[in-house]
Amino acid sequence: MFCHARYAYTGGNFAGATSSVLGGYSSPRNFGYIYFKGANDTVSPEKVSVLLSRSAEEPWCAMAGDTLIMRDKGKSIFTEFDQAGENEFVKIEKLSAELARVCGESALKKYREELDAINRECHVLKKEKITLSGLRNLYVLKERCRALKWKIALEESLN
Numbered sequence: 001m002f003c004h005a006r007y008a009y010t011g012g013n014f015a016g017a018t019s020s021v022l023g024g025y026s027s028p029r030n031f032g033y034i035y036f037k038g039a040n041d042t043v044s045p046e047k048v049s050v051l052l053s054r055s056a057e058e059p060w061c062a063m064a065g066d067t068l069i070m071r072d073k074g075k076s077i078f079t080e081f082d083q084a085g086e087n088e089f090v091k092i093e094k095l096s097a098e099l100a101r102v103c104g105e106s107a108l109k110k111y112r113e114e115l116d117a118i119n120r121e122c123h124v125l126k127k128e129k130i131t132l133s134g135l136r137n138l139y140v141l142k143e144r145c146r147a148l149k150w151k152i153a154l155e156e157s158l159n
Contacts, residue, residue, distance in 0.1 A: 045069050049076040063132065085130035088138040092122050095145040102152055111152055118144050 035051060037043055045064035049071060052062060059072035068081045079087075096119055103112045122141055125134055 045078050046076075049078075061132070061135075068135075081135075082130065085135055085138065088135065088142060089122070089126060092118075092138065092142050092145055095142065095149065096122070099145065099148060099152070108152055108155070111148060114148055115145075118148070 033052065033056065035043070035048075043064070045067040048062060048064045049069050052060065052069075053071060053074075053076070056071075058074070059070070061068060061070045063069075063081065066081055068079050068084045070077045070079070070084075096115065099111070099115050102108055103115055118141055121137075125137055125141075128134060130138075
């Protein structure tokens, strides 16, 4: 990881670049990694996983061709990118259906609005081509479903 900057003087001819390992008081960990491979070197998703697991803070995900690599708790999962999106939609729909049944009860109808908002966001994402950013949004929606499930479970057990 490094901080790389191009600059030029506004009133003169000089234009330059600078690179600094963790320099400039910035956060290069937010920008990513570069791997320089040799002419005869091959880079597989498994190799990318090994290389990144040495220095990237978990959890992380990366693309290697059409393969999505997700690493968390010391384990790497390799999946086709499109399949990862489909899997998340299925998980959200399953949680949403479970929550819809619970939210139908009179004491828990107040959570219906929150569930409807999650479902609307999921519907919008389903219409778009899934990108890495969209996949992150799906993970956030899934976590919102789980949080709502726990909120409802706590209310049921305490009331």
